[in-house]
Amino acid sequence: MKRAVLMVIDGAADRALRTLGGRTPLEVAHKPNIDRLAAEGVTGIMDPVAPGVSVGSDTAHLALLGYDPYETYTGRGAFEALGAGLDLEPGDVAFRCNFATVDDKMVILDRRAGRYIEGADELEEAVNSIELREHPDVEVIFKHTVEHRGVLVLRGEGLSRHVSDTDPHRVGERVLECRPLEDTPEARKTAEAVNEFVRLAHEVLRDHPVNRERREEGLPPANIILLRGAGSLPRIQSLSERYGIRSACIAGIALIKGVARAVGMDVIDVPGATGGLNTDVMAKAKYAIKALEEYDLVFVHIKGTDAASHDGNVWAKVRMIERVDSAVGYIVERVDQENTYVAITADHATLTEGTRDHSGDFVPVLVWGADVIPDDVACFCERACMRGGLGRIRGLDLMSILMNYLDRVEKFGE
């Protein structure tokens, strides 16, 4: 049976960097395994969504997994909630949350309440005891994830994701009222429920023992929950419905796990997969090899490269790419090379110099497999892949191309 590994090196693409004498991290990194796949396979460049369009990791991954983000992106909150392991139902509205610190006038003193919150699970429990009075039919489900972060799900009839954030994204400003973003009863009801939740959560948190202790220790109390990115479950056909495949995701961060769950992938948790520069890339490779026994498509996501770019750390990005290369070598040595395809790409470029943020640049892409017709490119990097045989494709094309190699596409016509 034919199988495929799709490896996405988050934000790996970049520009001609001054620090590297006009080269990119992918050009400078020593990566013999990935470059061997480039030499034996076909390469190209890819616009995650369209030329010049800058994307988030969520929208980019939707595209790479074959889902048009303009049709299926329904707010980040839903993907975060799925990634945090909450089971969303159709109609639920989910938010990304921060524990934060406010003063008596609801002015924000610390958007992260000090970032590290011992006892956050107790706070979670307290928040989950909240019962809305104005909208008693709306259920509150809150989950703390890591550090100051969490997700909130509102469950009930007639809710809408079209409501504004309560997070002003700035210290020194007051917590915002949630407003309906469309003139519908659903949006109004959701905004009311959110505002009541924020008030009640503040009441519950203000004098909670965990926060009394924090104040005594001179730490900022986690006395408010800021909400942003309202989202609901996209209505999409799963990868298994679409292609008849079993697929699994190996990723360190909740957002990517959430996107994977939204398209019907199983999520495999890997000990040591942190989503940071300290992630255990080799552990991911080992789990990928194991997953190939059971799954037709194994999607491996590596975040560290993007994190290095956001930090403006060129050499950390280079080193991360080199660590990924070892993992690729481990995988390729162990797969059934006659029947396994490997695709490697990035979900977007992240500019390590300049904005230190995602950009709308293209990314390189390679596809390797026994019957793939190779081109003349022998380096997986932006410059060489411009001459690649795939030409310039879009993120949305990638899954079709892979599924075609796996003989999983249905013929249109006869």
Next chain:
Amino acid sequence: MKRAVLMVIDGAADRALRTLGGRTPLEVAHKPNIDRLAAEGVTGIMDPVAPGVSVGSDTAHLALLGYDPYETYTGRGAFEALGAGLDLEPGDVAFRCNFATVDDKMVILDRRAGRYIEGADELEEAVNSIELREHPDVEVIFKHTVEHRGVLVLRGEGLSRHVSDTDPHRVGERVLECRPLEDTPEARKTAEAVNEFVRLAHEVLRDHPVNRERREEGLPPANIILLRGAGSLPRIQSLSERYGIRSACIAGIALIKGVARAVGMDVIDVPGATGGLNTDVMAKAKYAIKALEEYDLVFVHIKGTDAASHDGNVWAKVRMIERVDSAVGYIVERVDQENTYVAITADHATLTEGTRDHSGDFVPVLVWGADVIPDDVACFCERACMRGGLGRIRGLDLMSILMNYLDRVEKFGE
């Protein structure tokens, strides 16, 4: 006056084949004439519909002739009927048919009634005498084509192509009831008419002298007609309306002739054009040269390559490409080279190893003509054309590109 020849080598594209040491049939075939056109012209790769999307010959040809198959593909039956020479009217519903053999319980014993049916024309006559009683306003038009095959057209007010097949596609199963595939009076009426037709055809065929004779000779009687692929005429602007050109099709098989007729091409019948590996390619070339006296666009279709791939016969595919090359040489020597453009491509890849079926791989394409700007590619094959000057285009682009060379495109804006 500028003219063009569009030659489609059906299923000619392929993958890196083990039998050929990782090369493709187009790479291995000795084809000096086609490669000369590649060297002198411009090449590229083309997705018949979109990257990774696997297409039938019908949908692919609609795209190559400039019609978006997602908008214009209205079921294979209509194209088969047109290809069989029936004149379809808007509202007609057409089916592909097989003569088959059933027992008393309508269980299928032979889906092809032995394949060779002497006296099929008499059976055709008998079937055409059928008058539906439940829907007397629906006219029955049946035509036998080749071997066990035929087409059925139902003509009348308020019919729909959204009905299911009666052909279970498997021996040992009962003939299926035709069901409406949408909840409309039209679909219900059509399904009823189909089911009555199948019953009456069985009655007419069961004791027909041709079948009595077949039974005496120990041959399976052609006592049922299996229907599939309900289709109706797409509502499209003809090539002549669109571009003001006269166009003709030279093809061996009914389906391609049908697509050509649907877009308004004249169909030129060529003696010896069988659609198989034994087709007289050179006869097609001769008719193409003659047709260029009268037509602005001559579309030549060659099926043998696809047939070789479906048979898994790598070398038959290579040889067929070499025979096509001779025909191309014949054509190019005889055209007015100052004023004639030649485009050569495939309608899709067919994988000679592996699935032996159409795939979603790209195909190579070349355009040759006196004022075409050449690229550096000198081989018409998948690998070389990846570096082609056309880049990666879509099937839908090809006709525009050709009509542009023929000065037939209207300016959009001023």
